[in-house]
Amino acid sequence: MALASLGVSLNAHAATRDEQEKACRGDAMKFCSADIPDKDKITACMKQHKSELSPGCRAMFKPDNQSSGQSD
Template structure:
């Protein structure tokens, strides 16, 4: 049963880190870029979108380069956030 939930959980992850259409990579690109990072750093937060997003922000400096492109790091040192927020 647990493995049947993985696609749904990954969809939640993608929604948590997805950007608006004007800025966004496709859902498939986001999933591909961040799946391993989300499972590594934030598995205990799945399926809570807010917790996943907060976790990914917390681990921004540790994210893979591909996943980092789904986020932006403010030049002023402020909080990190996905492009869609």
């Protein structure tokens, strides 16, 4: 499934690709199904909907080497 490639664009250090896919599969289908199988479009779509994503999926988008004072 094209969604499996989504993990490449996410925070690879925080979780394995399988964990990323499991965490975000439902959200990707809900918000970005029209963008599948284009991983770049899926990633952009998911970022646009970040505040609406499930907590587990949203965590995949947090950079592990940056901390800012901004809230998500």
